[in-house]
Amino acid sequence: MDVLLELTQGDILQLHNFYAKFQDSAPQIWNFLHSVLKWVETNSNLIKIYALNGQWFPDGTFIAILKFNCYEIYMHTMEKSCKRLVFALKHTKVIKWDIDTVIYALHSDLQPHVIKTLRELEIPICFVQDNSLWLNSADDGVLNIKSESLRLGADFYLGPLNESHANVINEIWPYRYEGSEEYVRTIIEQNGGIGIFRSNTAKQDELVAWVLKNGVGMLGLLQTKNEYKKMGLASWAVKAMCKKMLSENYIPMCTIALSNEASQKTFIKSGFKLFAKCCYIGIGTESSIAFDSEYDCGLTQLNC
Incomplete structure (x- = not known):
């Protein structure tokens, strides 16, 4: 034994x-x-x-x-x-x-x-x-997603991810691998995710940014399409996911490479602090x- x-x-x-x-x-x-x-x-x-x-x-x-x-x-x-x-x-x-x-x-x-x-x-x-x-213990003021919506305008809105979004997410994930689309699909199916969509009257609304809750219960796979970067969409998605996690009795957390100062700044803006x-x-x-x-x-x- x-x-x-x-x-x-x-x-x-x-x-x-x-x-x-x-x-x-x-x-x-x-x-x-x-x-x-x-x-x-x-x-x-x-x-x-x-x-x-x-x-x-x-x-x-x-x-x-x-x-x-x-x-x-x-x-x-x-x-x-x-x-x-x-x-x-x-x-x-x-x-x-x-x-x-x-x-x-x-x-x-x-x-x-x-x-x-x-x-x-x-x-x-x-x-x-x-x-x-990194851990987020911010109050509702810092996690105010309504203010982000007003700043970005009516063309952008938050919505839940579903399994049909796995292909789009995996396609531009820099670290995709053979079979990774199934991994992304499983994470969405089990843990859900937050997407930011842009309204499009000519065709189906476009998924432009997203964040998932990964298998260990932390924020993961945060991504924004290249043409929509520098608009603060990542911060909006992070705040929305934090509120969702808090409502599900999770403690909003993520891991950040010590050398990745850009990501650290993004998360600090959303109320995250270094934990360990x-x-x-x-x-x-x-x-x-x-x-x-x-x-x-x-x-x-x-x-x-």
């Missing part, structure tokens, strides 16, 4: 309730588990959560394997020494280290322990990308993993 055992839906609910006490110190984990509870009802094969001997208590230690965007690992623990997490990583056979993998948004407190463990296991690390977690540092770790060969260093750090593997 493996040291990592899969958690049931009931176990995940208990883990979710455990992290409710840590929304101030680990809001990204609250979001993730909040999202997972919805995903496992309809797409249980896309996300699996494991714990050492099936016991996440008393420190919330878990390792998740995500397959909605190829093969990614998401993990956390409240144990400062990370002993249980390290033991699980060293002894499990559940994780397929021999295929291209990305460890997703690893909190900086865990980073030295995990990297040391990977090196001891002689697992090939092809990159470590420094990143940051994190990193993305690529395992495998650089030639087979493409890394999006934009705010959302969508990680895609070109050969999946």
Whole structure:
């Protein structure tokens, strides 16, 4: 029997309730588990959560394997020494280290322990990308989407995304890969998204900007068509998504590369503040993993 055992839906609910006490110190984990509870009802094969001997208590230690965007690992623990997490990583056979993998948004407190463990296991690390977690705790004044509507005029309006928009979004996503349209479609189907449309009396209204809530419960795939940039549409979409997430009991969060000052400025305007540092770790060969260093750090593997 493996040291990592899969958690049931009931176990995940208990883990979710455990992290409710840590929304101030680990809001990204609250979001993730909040999202997972919805995903496992309809797409249980896309996300699996494991714990050492099936016991996440008393420190919330878990390792998740995500397959909605190829093969990614998401993990956390409240144990400062990370002993249980390290033991699980060293002894499990559940994780397929021999295929291209990305460890997703690893909190900086865990980073030295995990990297040391990977090196001891002689697992090939092809990159470590420094990143940051950003959180929005703004009030309704900052998230005033009505004022954005008045500024842009009646030609532009907010609307929900649906699966038919996946092709348009994927077509201009700089980090698309073979099969990524299905990934985008799945995210929209499960988590929805916010679009900004331009009215067009001659033909169907045009989708010109958008933002999604990704599989770990953060803002993702923020994009504006080139001809509509510099109009503040991204900020409007972000504010609208933040209001939607708050209404669904999420904490609006995203990840932004430390070097990406432009994205940081966009999110600061929408009420975001730096919460913590994190990193993305690529395992495998650089030639087979493409890394999006934009705010959302969508990680895609070109050969999946």
